[in-house]
Amino acid sequence: MPENYIYAEELFKIYKTDELEVVALRGLDLQVAKGEMMAIVGASGSGKSTFLNILAGLDTPSAGQITVGKRDLLRMKDEDLVDYRRREVGFIWQQTGRNLIPYLTALQNIEAPMILEGVKRRIAKARAQELLTAVGLSDKARRRPNELSGGEQQRVAIGVALANQPPLLLADEPTGELDSATADEVFRVLREINRSTQVTVVIVTHDREITSRVDRVVAMRDGKASTELVRDAESSDVNELAVVDRSGRLQIPREYLDEANIQRRARIDLTDGKVTIKGE
Numbered sequence: 381m382p383e384n385y386i387y388a389e390e391l392f393k394i395y396k397t398d399e400l401e402v403v404a405l406r407g408l409d410l411q412v413a414k415g416e417m418m419a420i421v422g423a424s425g426s427g428k429s430t431f432l433n434i435l436a437g438l439d440t441p442s443a444g445q446i447t448v449g450k451r452d453l454l455r456m457k458d459e460d461l462v463d464y465r466r467r468e469v470g471f472i473w474q475q476t477g478r479n480l481i482p483y484l485t486a487l488q489n490i491e492a493p494m495i496l497e498g499v500k501r502r503i504a505k506a507r508a509q510e511l512l513t514a515v516g517l518s519d520k521a522r523r524r525p526n527e528l529s530g531g532e533q534q535r536v537a538i539g540v541a542l543a544n545q546p547p548l549l550l551a552d553e554p555t556g557e558l559d560s561a562t563a564d565e566v567f568r569v570l571r572e573i574n575r576s577t578q579v580t581v582v583i584v585t586h587d588r589e590i591t592s593r594v595d596r597v598v599a600m601r602d603g604k605a606s607t608e609l610v611r612d613a614e615s616s617d618v619n620e621l622a623v624v625d626r627s628g629r630l631q632i633p634r635e636y637l638d639e640a641n642i643q644r645r646a647r648i649d650l651t652d653g654k655v656t657i658k659g660e
């Protein structure tokens with residue numbers, strides 16, 4: 381097993397507003413290996429964006445553990461967070477308009493983060509051209525965002541996110557506004573870049589087709605990882621496996637609870653290494 385690069389254990393995020401508390405993450409356990417490309421799926425409100433924003437250093441968790449590389453995201457000071465956001469992560473938003481500066485060309489958009497970091501113009505330009513080629517848009521360097529399709533804008537956004545070579549790339553529903561053929565093109569580009577550069581990629585998506593494009597898919601429910609969709613290498617069938625956390629807790633999907641009529645208590649039997657769970 382490669383070492384864990386992202387390590388979250390018993391992670392909680394509670395949003396407090398005047399009259400109520402929302403528990404957006406309730407004991408999330410999730411590990412991601414260096415160089416892995418994985419996706420998080422789940423119904424709206426299950427905590428996906430909350431987790432991604434914490435990974436991006438845009439929000440801070442309430443309790444638990446989370447480390448990215450050597451950095452402890454629970455204990456980082458504000459100035460360390462700024463440094464973390466600049467060096468460690470690239471981020472792609474769902475809204476294409478949020479990723480790019482409208483009055484700059486595709487090439488200039490990719491150059492911009494490097495120039496802000498003090499990279500020399502000539503070097504920034506050469507690297508921006510390389511990135512445009514990597515996302516398949518070398519012929520559209522001089523176009524502005526409004527002269528590019530939604531999928532092309534998201535591919536430029538991948539270039540912008542990778543400009544300063546962050547080891548981690550995060551994308552929150554990057555294809556949410558695209559049709560499925562265009563979405564697939566964006567996922568394909570992400571996959572190629574993941575393979576060629578070993579950047580670790582975490583994508584939040586609604587798109588179940590993603591299983592064929594990533595190493596692993598984790599389904600979140602109610603602020604926790606509930607199941608993993610794992611693709612069988614030989615048959616390419618997708619299996620849905622329940623996730624057991626470090627203390628041995630297992631989330632049983634709702635449909636099983638209903639079907640087996642399990643309500644408040646369950647009997648667990650172990651025979652010949654097989655566990656059976658029955659309602660009582």
Ligand code: ADP
Binds near residue numbers: 395396404427431
């Ligand atoms: P997802 O991305 O899976 O749709 P989110 O992480 O956005 O889910 O939200 C998880 C829960 O946290 C939801 O109930 C949402 O309303 C709540 N939430 C998210 N952000 C905030 C916030 N800034 N203040 C209060 N509640 C929030």
Ligand code: MG
Binds near residue numbers: 428429430
């Ligand atoms: Mg979301």
